[in-house]
Amino acid sequence: MARAGTTARKTRNQMEKRQAIFEAALDVFSEKGLRGATLEQVAKAAGLSKQNVVYYFAGKDEIYAELLESLLQKWVQPLHDLTADGDPMDEILTYVSRKVQMSRNMPRESRLFATEILHGAPRLGEVLPTDLKALVDEKAAIIQGWMDAGKLAPLDPHHLIFSIWAMTQHYADFDVQVRSVLGSERSATRFEDAERFIKDMLIRTLRP
């Protein structure tokens, strides 16, 4: 057959190889960007030949696009899990915890999205003003409800979410800078320190 993946049906082997390519692509793309990375670097990182990679994916752009799409869900999951059920402050601090945890454990994913958005999000342009906006609006409404009920200090919920994104992701995206400024000793505990700092800041800010 000409190429794998032309049909929706995927064998076990195909899934594994595709997964290996995804993993390699995440490594390479997050470090060098889409345009800065080469197919051969991805292939080598996946332990395959360049032509073999093309057998499993139509091309470089398709790998990148599918990788981005496959990570999107996981990336916004913590915000999804913020619900109106729990205690307001707890919900927000738990969200911060999970976001810091993601910066620590998934820095490649963070940098991948950061680079994409930084360059204008040409491959996310469709989903940002629809899905992401709807999600943020929904959660902002919940937070607004808490504020209206006097359970949190009144602040703009959208910008509150932005500030949490910014502060938490900063430690993944700009890790080199953070480590350089902190020095080698303080760098060891940078994520714990960051989590504590951000939580302290939000507690002081949001306390009614």
Add this chain to the structure above:
Amino acid sequence: MARAGTTARKTRNQMEKRQAIFEAALDVFSEKGLRGATLEQVAKAAGLSKQNVVYYFAGKDEIYAELLESLLQKWVQPLHDLTADGDPMDEILTYVSRKVQMSRNMPRESRLFATEILHGAPRLGEVLPTDLKALVDEKAAIIQGWMDAGKLAPLDPHHLIFSIWAMTQHYADFDVQVRSVLGSERSATRFEDAERFIKDMLIRTLRP
């Protein structure tokens, strides 16, 4: 002569052309990244031919390196201007103002540095652990002094500076996302709203 710029002496014309190339390079590099941008795109944006650009600069990498270096000073100036002389809260809020202003008026510069650091800062790796660290340590010591004097609530000054960087630069680096989530109406006032939000947050946080 083989090339301009081989000697340190620069004529008026050379300075102007080099400036035009810098301006064009800032446009192109901040949007596409170093590897994603081509010399011809820079040349076209500068109104010159590709060969003519190479006449004024040794090559693409040199343009990028010199551009980065020429912007570095301007980029950290606001932090330099934070001194122990003024009122603690005023100094910090003024710093926030200037950083938000830079995100609004110099988004290309912000994205240029963001991309560079995101990709490991291979061309800044020397200056981050020395100059930048020294600068941040100095200002962190000032803030720490204010906290010790009971003029500000006690918090980690380094992470305080990181959080200000993160929140303010977020509105330049991830502008597409911010605008998508806010929608067209609310986007119009995003920088004013952000400045107010961040200041409110810091006032509540740092109030002793």
Add this chain to the structure above:
DNA sequence: ATGATTTCTGCACGATCGGTCAACATTTTT
């Protein structure tokens, strides 16, 4: 075992990019 299907490679094309060089044009200097 044998034929069909899947997986992988060798070869190579076309395009693009960064950079070189010689020649030509313009400006400045004497």
Add this chain to the structure above:
DNA sequence: AAAAATGTTGACCGATCGTGCAGAAATCAT
């Protein structure tokens, strides 16, 4: 005005990259 220095362009080269394709190799079904 002549000469020298500076500025600009056209033609081109080597390298790299993404991709297509024929066919070999391996795996699987019968």
